[in-house]
Amino acid sequence: MNDLGSPDRLTETRAALAEAMALHEQGDLEGAELGYRSVLAQGYRAAEVLPLLAGLLGRLSRPEDALAAWDQLLAIEPDHKVALHEQGLTLHWLGRTAEAIATLERACAIDPDNPIAIGNLAVVLADAGRNLEAIRYFRRALALQPDNLHLRHQVRRLGSGSVPFWHIPMMNDAPRNDAFEAAIKAAIGAAGPEARVLDIGAGSGLLSLMAARAGAQKVVACEMEPMIAEMAQQIVVQNGYGDRIKVHAKSSTELAVGAELDAPADILVSEILSSDLLTEKVLDTFEDAHRRLLAPDAVVIPRAASAIGCLVASQNLADYAFVGDVSGFDLSAFTAFAPQRLPIHGTMTAWDRLSEDLELVRLDLTQKKHDATLARLCIPVTASGRAIGIVQWMHIDLWQGVSFDNHPDRYTDGGWLQVLHSFPEPIEVVAGETLDIAVGHDRITLILLPLTESRP
Ligand SMILES: C[S@@+](CC[C@H](N)C(=O)[O-])C[C@H]1O[C@@H](n2cnc3c(N)ncnc32)[C@H](O)[C@@H]1O
Incomplete structure (x- = not known):
């Protein structure tokens, strides 16, 4: 039974708290914990002692115990900013990500101008793969602390980390852009x-903008x-076509x-062709568009x-593509994992x-349905050598x-690369x-596999 009503007990408890705090400061965390718990058992200044205890338990690498302490504090003060923030971090x-996000969201709602809590919520969202929400919170924190270089770095890191590197060289690929624009102009x-235009895979919104500039009154784009979709819509508006182009995320x-x-x-209009044509799922996407859209x-x-x-x-x-003897060891079995x-x-x-150059595969994208294909291709060899595979464009x-x-x-230096489709092993070939x-x-x-046995 707490008995702080008695002056002696109150004095004792005050002294116990002072001693626990002194131990804490000296680094005797176990001793300080015992002291804080005895003070709490007296019901003395729990709202001030619990944060000290919870922080100490965190330093002792006892996150579950720290959580229990923050819980006790939140039971007393449900909107305690520090408790919510620290509990979210714990x-x-x-690894209790969903609870961490919910708790930090509450902390930020109660303390909306705290760039540290907002930045921490962004970190947890980014770890959870919720990059768009994360970057929005990082931007909010940066708006509160414009000189914070860490936040500035995080905004850039998350933006560039969420968008494949080839987007910008692709946008700067003038021959590609000119070819698409010529086709779009001709079609419109x-x-x-009045023709209704659908742009699948808007990226920056470039093809939609070209369609609108060519006169299309209504362009529906998706990304x-x-x-990227948010950025495309922003770019569309900045270029004065917000009334004609709508980008759906x-x-x-x-x-x-x-x-x-x-x-x-x-x-x-859709440019979702990977360097090897297929890996952006162009066939699934075009089939679905033909069937429904x-x-x-x-x-x-x-x-x-x-x-x-x-x-x-x-x-x-x-x-x-191949490995053999290395430092006197036979590592050739590892070639089984070589990039195809x-x-x-x-x-x-x-x-x-x-x-010579040969057509390997042709996709007719006006077709409503595509099956997987496999055929024998006989390649006339024009020069003798050790064939390691096929370079494809x-x-x-x-x-x-x-x-x-x-x-x-x-x-060179466009959005697309060429692709080496390596053979499982080199093949000596002879001209003629x-x-x-x-x-x-x-x-x-793409499937490209030699049918000929390798020769020594
Ligand atoms: C190669 S980029 C082209 C961007 C832009 N159209 C251009 O030509 O500059 C393809 C974009 O399509 C998006 N994408 C791919 N398949 C998609 C689909 N089925 N629906 C929506 N977006 C898609 C990708 O996220 C990527 O941003």
């Missing part, structure tokens, strides 16, 4: 300004990465006629895309051509007479002979 430490010229598979689109679109006779830009390639020899690239597809800068990497057909390619002899390979796709990757 929950994060324990033919269909008229599945929310941070959604995957195209989440759009519907009757919701984001008032009627099926007459023109699809486009008018039956809709114009599709691009209307076809081909993977082109040639057989190559290269010691440089072989070092990325290695993005390369064709103009910057030394390689020798062992065949692409050719895009955008409109009658409008096309684009990233041929490695002339294309042929090499048979299996060529096709499984809808999301």
Whole structure:
């Protein structure tokens, strides 16, 4: 039974608290804990003692006990800013992310001008992969503390970390942009300004802006990465087309006629081609668009895309694709894990051509349905050498007479790279002979596999 009513007991308890605080300061954390707990048992100044105890338990690496102390404090003062903030951090430490976020959100709601709490909430959201919310909170914290270099760094880190590096070189790829704009202008010229345009994978909003500049009155765009979608809408407004272009932060598979689109679109513009054509799921996306979002006779830009390639020899690239004896050990078994597809800068990497250019796979994007394919391709060898694989690039057909390619002899520093599809092992080939390979796709990757046994 607490008996602080007696002056002696009160004096004793005060002294016990002073002693516990002195021990705390001297670094005797165990002793201080005992002292704080005895003071709390007397019911003396709990709201002041509990933060000291909770902080000490945190330093003793006892997060569960610290949480219990913060809980006790919050039972006394439910809106205690420090308790909520510290409890949120402790929950994060324990990996209880959802509770940490909820607690820090409460802390920030109660203490909206505290850049430290806001920054910590941003950190936990970023750890949880909720990057858009995280960057918004980091920006809010930065607005409160504009000179805080850590916050400035976090805003940049999160923005650039959420967006693939190739976006900016892709935007600066003038031949690519000009080809798309020529096709978009031609399509809108033919269909008229009332044609409904759908842009799948808006990125910066560039293709939608081109469509609006070409006269399209209504462009519905979607971008599945929310941070990019927010930026696209901002750029659209900054460029004066906010009344004609609406960017939805959604995957195209989440759009519907009757919701984001008032009627099926007459023109699809979409640049979701990866360097090997398929890995951005262009077939799934275009099939879904044809089935649900486009008018039956809709114009599709691009209307076809081909993977082109040639057989190559290269010691440089072989070092990325095969391993053998290293420091006197046989590590060759590790070649089983070699990259099947290695993005390369064709103009910057030394390689020798062992065949002419060949079309490997062609995708007709106006088709409503695509099956996986596999066929035998017989490659005439034009130079003898040690073939390590196929260097592949692409050719895009955008409109009658409008096309684009990233041929490695002339294309450099754009959004696309060339791709080395390495063989499982090098193959010695002889000019005048042929090499048979299996060529096709499984809808999301190209398949390029030699059918010929390797020769010593
Ligand atoms: C290669 S970028 C092209 C950006 C822009 N259209 C341009 O040409 O400059 C493709 C963008 O499409 C987005 N994306 C890919 N598939 C998508 C889909 N099915 N729905 C919405 N966005 C998609 C990606 O997040 C990426 O930002």
